[in-house]
Amino acid sequence: MTPPGNVQSVSIDDLPDPLPAGLSVLDVREDVEWAYGHIAGATHIPLGELPARLDEVPVGQLLVVCKVGGRSAQATMWLSGQGYEVVNLDGGMLDWEAAGRAMISETGQDPQVV
Template sequence: MPSQVPSVTVPDLPAELPGETVLLDVREQDEWDAGHAPHAQHIPMSELAGRLGELPADQEVLVICRSGGRSARVTAYLNANGWDARNVDGGMQSWQSAGRDLASDEGEPQVI
């Protein structure tokens, strides 16, 4: 795996992601349930290999986790398998710190 993966910081992302961009959240279900970015697609890292067919191959994929470690590994994997992926540095912690919207089906959204 390369030591560097393509990445982007939360402040560098537009407030509204372009329609041809997928924000892929690779955190576990309990993390997703607690709080996630609206309109993100959720595929836990542990399920990714079996669910690759759910990702559009012709769109940019921004990969996010809690802090950026898991998403960096997923970004490298996706790029090695033909996707155009970038890691979101700092993950959902940076997303929340930047004041970006959070959604949750379980009350007040939070990043855990």
């Protein structure tokens, strides 16, 4: 895919906490990454499955996240081309975690970004 260039991005410092009503989160990390820690209420569709699962992407304003921001930038560019109103979280879940933002885990342990 095309490297990030004209991707609309936001840094964790510029992202309101809590997230604004009406803003959906799409997490494009792999299943194991999701299980260890993710944003409550986020939709999980791994990047490689995104084209086949486009009908599961929430409509409206969308924040796309991954671990660092690379995969989510690819997804953001692609979704933008499909007509979605999307923004990439620059720094991804690593910045989310470092900022002390809330996460949940599916592992039974404290949430973490892996």
